[in-house]
Amino acid sequence: MSSPFPYIHISCPCNEERPQLMAVDSARPISPTKSPTKRDPSVGLPDPQTPVQRRGLQPAVSFGTAGSSNGDDDENLEDEDGENNFDPRDPRAAFSLFPIENLLYCEDCHQIRCPRCVQDEIVCWYCPSCLFEVPSSTVKSDGNRCTRNCYLCPICTALLVVMPVTHSPAGTASDTPIGPFNLFCSHCHWTTSDLQPPIQLEKPTSISAQLAKLSASPQDAEFARLKQHYAQQLGNAQEDFANSPAALTRLMGLYAGLGTGGAGRKGRGVKKLEMKEIDRPREVAEEREMDAVERLAKAGLDATTNTKQRISQPHEPRFLTELKPVAVLLRTKRSKRCRACRHILVKPESKVQTTRFRIRLVALNYIPSVGIKRLDPSITLTSLIPHKTHRFLLTVTNPLFDPISVSLLTPRFTPGTEYPSRVTILCPEFEVGANTDVWDDALMSTKPAIPAMTTGATSAGTPRGGDARLETVYEQKRNYTSVVIEVVPPEIPDSRETRIRDDRLLEIPIFVRVEFEAEVDRDDDDASGALSKPSLSLNTSAGTAGGAASSASSAAGNPLARERVEYSYWCVVGIGRVGDPVEGVVASEPNTPVRTPVGTPVKAPRTPGVAKTPLRSVRS
Amino acid sequence: MAQKSEYIQTETGNKVSRKSLIIGSQNIILGGKTIIQADCCIRGDLRRLVPQGQNATAVAIAVGRYCFLSKGSLLRPPSKTYRGQFNYYPMKLGDHVFIGEGSVIEAAVIGSYVNIGKNCVIGKFTIIKDCVRIEDGTVIAPNSVIPSFSSVEGHPGQVVEELPETAAEMLELKELYKTV
Numbered sequence: 001m002s003s004p005f006p007y008i009h010i011s012c013p014c015n016e017e018r019p020q021l022m023a024v025d026s027a028r029p030i031s032p033t034k035s036p037t038k039r040d041p042s043v044g045l046p047d048p049q050t051p052v053q054r055r056g057l058q059p060a061v062s063f064g065t066a067g068s069s070n071g072d073d074d075e076n077l078e079d080e081d082g083e084n085n086f087d088p089r090d091p092r093a094a095f096s097l098f099p100i101e102n103l104l105y106c107e108d109c110h111q112i113r114c115p116r117c118v119q120d121e122i123v124c125w126y127c128p129s130c131l132f133e134v135p136s137s138t139v140k141s142d143g144n145r146c147t148r149n150c151y152l153c154p155i156c157t158a159l160l161v162v163m164p165v166t167h168s169p170a171g172t173a174s175d176t177p178i179g180p181f182n183l184f185c186s187h188c189h190w191t192t193s194d195l196q197p198p199i200q201l202e203k204p205t206s207i208s209a210q211l212a213k214l215s216a217s218p219q220d221a222e223f224a225r226l227k228q229h230y231a232q233q234l235g236n237a238q239e240d241f242a243n244s245p246a247a248l249t250r251l252m253g254l255y256a257g258l259g260t261g262g263a264g265r266k267g268r269g270v271k272k273l274e275m276k277e278i279d280r281p282r283e284v285a286e287e288r289e290m291d292a293v294e295r296l297a298k299a300g301l302d303a304t305t306n307t308k309q310r311i312s313q314p315h316e317p318r319f320l321t322e323l324k325p326v327a328v329l330l331r332t333k334r335s336k337r338c339r340a341c342r343h344i345l346v347k348p349e350s351k352v353q354t355t356r357f358r359i360r361l362v363a364l365n366y367i368p369s370v371g372i373k374r375l376d377p378s379i380t381l382t383s384l385i386p387h388k389t390h391r392f393l394l395t396v397t398n399p400l401f402d403p404i405s406v407s408l409l410t411p412r413f414t415p416g417t418e419y420p421s422r423v424t425i426l427c428p429e430f431e432v433g434a435n436t437d438v439w440d441d442a443l444m445s446t447k448p449a450i451p452a453m454t455t456g457a458t459s460a461g462t463p464r465g466g467d468a469r470l471e472t473v474y475e476q477k478r479n480y481t482s483v484v485i486e487v488v489p490p491e492i493p494d495s496r497e498t499r500i501r502d503d504r505l506l507e508i509p510i511f512v513r514v515e516f517e518a519e520v521d522r523d524d525d526d527a528s529g530a531l532s533k534p535s536l537s538l539n540t541s542a543g544t545a546g547g548a549a550s551s552a553s554s555a556a557g558n559p560l561a562r563e564r565v566e567y568s569y570w571c572v573v574g575i576g577r578v579g580d581p582v583e584g585v586v587a588s589e590p591n592t593p594v595r596t597p598v599g600t601p602v603k604a605p606r607t608p609g610v611a612k613t614p615l616r617s618v619r620s
Numbered sequence: 621m622a623q624k625s626e627y628i629q630t631e632t633g634n635k636v637s638r639k640s641l642i643i644g645s646q647n648i649i650l651g652g653k654t655i656i657q658a659d660c661c662i663r664g665d666l667r668r669l670v671p672q673g674q675n676a677t678a679v680a681i682a683v684g685r686y687c688f689l690s691k692g693s694l695l696r697p698p699s700k701t702y703r704g705q706f707n708y709y710p711m712k713l714g715d716h717v718f719i720g721e722g723s724v725i726e727a728a729v730i731g732s733y734v735n736i737g738k739n740c741v742i743g744k745f746t747i748i749k750d751c752v753r754i755e756d757g758t759v760i761a762p763n764s765v766i767p768s769f770s771s772v773e774g775h776p777g778q779v780v781e782e783l784p785e786t787a788a789e790m791l792e793l794k795e796l797y798k799t800v
Contacts, residue, residue: 157776158761159764187761
């Protein structure tokens with residue numbers, strides 16, 4: 001990962017095909033929901049449906065183990081760590097780690113969706129240079145390149161401009177520039193006059209048409225000939241290939257025949273299209289090849305094209321003088337669908353030049369995000385000092401309009417490496433306020449927002465008092481809370497092996513679990529879709545069916561009813577790189593308690609007491 | 621020097637460093653809450669020459685709100701010879717435009733939510749649409765058009781990546797304004 005430190009990537013649940021989780025799945029008592037019902041065979045990915053159902057289960061696993069090891073038994077902990085932790089170095093993990101900006105959120109599955117588990121649909125095609133929309137029929141007939149006047153330099157890929165070949169003498173301000181014209185690259189000063197033979201145009205407009213007339217390379221001619229040959233043979237069959245059910249069955253028949261050897265199927269009346277090969281294959285003229293060799297001898301290698309230039313042109317030019325201007329490739333605007341439930345997650349406006357979206361369900365508006373920064377500005381992230389306690393500030397920001405309670409979990413030692421770093425979150429449980437406007441606060445002061453928050457806290461059943469927890473919260477503002485995380489990197493030798501495995505890269509997996517109470521009557525908002533107001537609430541039936549861990553309070557029909565919703569995900573914090581050891585910092589006391597600037601140092605318990613919440617008992 | 625006194629704050633909340641070089645300020649419009657750091661140069665004097673008699677109000681450079689010009693950046697209206705006459709053409713920047721240290725900008729139009737890295741060269745008459753990120757050290761050829769949601773890199777600049785839908789939030793500069 002080349003992104004600058006520190007980075008935070010969130011793991012999309014679509015990578016989780018981990019066997020130990022599956023085992024736990026089957027052991028879980030609540031299993032009526034987890035039968036893989038809606039498995040879509042056409043989706044080749046690891047089915048995004050399954051993680052949905054596991055959403056509530058995964059935290060239970062972590063907390064369950066944490067709860068059992070309440071006695072701070074180190075060995076026990078490490079064993080548990082090894083089993084259930086997310087390993088950022090796992091080759092599978094790399095595919096599902098994305099910055100939160102790149103993630104979408106499906107309101108129906110209540111799940112993060114990464115670029116791997118969405119389906120793109122093209123809304124429109126446009127030329128990125130002239131920004132004109134190209135109708136899809138034109139794309140089908142003329143190919144995915146701009147058919148206007150947009151051409152790129154074949155040498156450096158900058159945009160070409162039309163210039164008169166001879167500059168009109170200064171002073172004579174003639175109204176119309178005089179031809180002939182050539183295409184000129186204002187970056188590398190290549191012109192079409194450099195070609196052999198030079199391309200010079202009569203008019204400064206409709207370049208595509210003029211170039212189409214000029215360029216008839218042997219390859220183009222060959223292609224045209226082949227196309228004509230086969231199109232002729234298709235002749236009558238052409239119509240069959242249009243969108244008709246008959247064509248479909250015949251095509252299916254063709255493929256089925258291929259699969260089973262074909263012989264047995266022929267009798268079934270599947271008309272197989274027999275193509276006659278073209279009788280005159282392409283000829284390589286030896287004279288032309290000799291010419292090329294001679295030219296190479298004369299002009300040297302500098303006059304030849306490089307691979308990139310060669311493969312970008314259909315006629316595979318060998319010499320620079322044979323290159324042609326390249327028409328600009330079209331770009332698309334795409335809408336995105338959830339692969340599991342087919343709901344639209346992103347729908348841009350169809351106009352090319354607007355950047356607005358009709359629907360835009362991005363994770364940023366739904367998922368409390370984590371940020372990290374140095375507490376001590378002297379820390380250099382690219383060379384962390386071994387054995388030294390580095391303190392960072394972990395900030396959880398709440399985009400929701402309900403206050404949330406957050407528990408953070410991290411393995412005591414970073415997994416997946418032989419040189420684990422010791423990580424401690426000083427205050428792993430805390431509350432984050434709602435994302436209300438400053439104005440809203442003033443206007444909605446009548447609403448009992450604060451009591452709801454406190455009841456949420458008490459029902460979470462924290463082992464320590466609320467006050468004790470707040471003491472170690474470093475900073476708490478309107479909708480974000482910061483806590484201190486300590487990292488003690490180990491000494492890592494600078495050997496070939498450690499370099500290959502990149503052991504010095506320090507990545508910390510953190511499990512973020514969020515609980516909050518949401519109003520149940522938000523379903524109307526759900527229906528209207530594109531609202532910026534995020535609503536994670538479910539009605540009762542959806543909650544149990546979707547496996548989302550929500551235990552609706554008594555009356556689902558009651559508009560004032562609130563329900564508890566929990567959400568959890570793994571994220572990976574790329575803090576930096578471990579540097580060379582510094583003299584004076586010794587490994588003697590790895591467990592030194594460090595004073596936090598605020599409050600007393602509290603050894604982060606591996607057990608966020610949520611394991612014993614009434615919430616869980618309700619669910620099970 | 622204390623940081624407060626380094627900047628001159630205008631009525632609309634622009635903060636202009638005393639060490640910056642602003643020429644032809646009567647031809648420059650700053651939309652408000654724009655920060656101009658030390659050693660920046662804005663060439664408002666290079667404005668469109670109109671034939672005598674015509675008295676057009678010539679704005680050479682228009683900058684939107686919440687823009688940030690880092691140290692040593694240069695804004696220069698693009699110029700060309702058209703019909704035998706050399707002339708400068710106006711430059712327009714949208715809102716939330718960040719320009720990195722030492723970058724030279726000769727674009728015609730830059731949209732909103734554009735982030736230009738360090739030591740970039742934006743060629744003459746370039747049009748950059750909304751929500752674009754230009755990586756450090758990119759050279760954008762003259763007359764180029766950069767479509768929305770692009771990440772551009774290289775020499776000459778090429779679109780290397782599509783930005784996600786959250787690009788506008790990612791490139792917003794309101795927070796940055798508060799830090800100065």
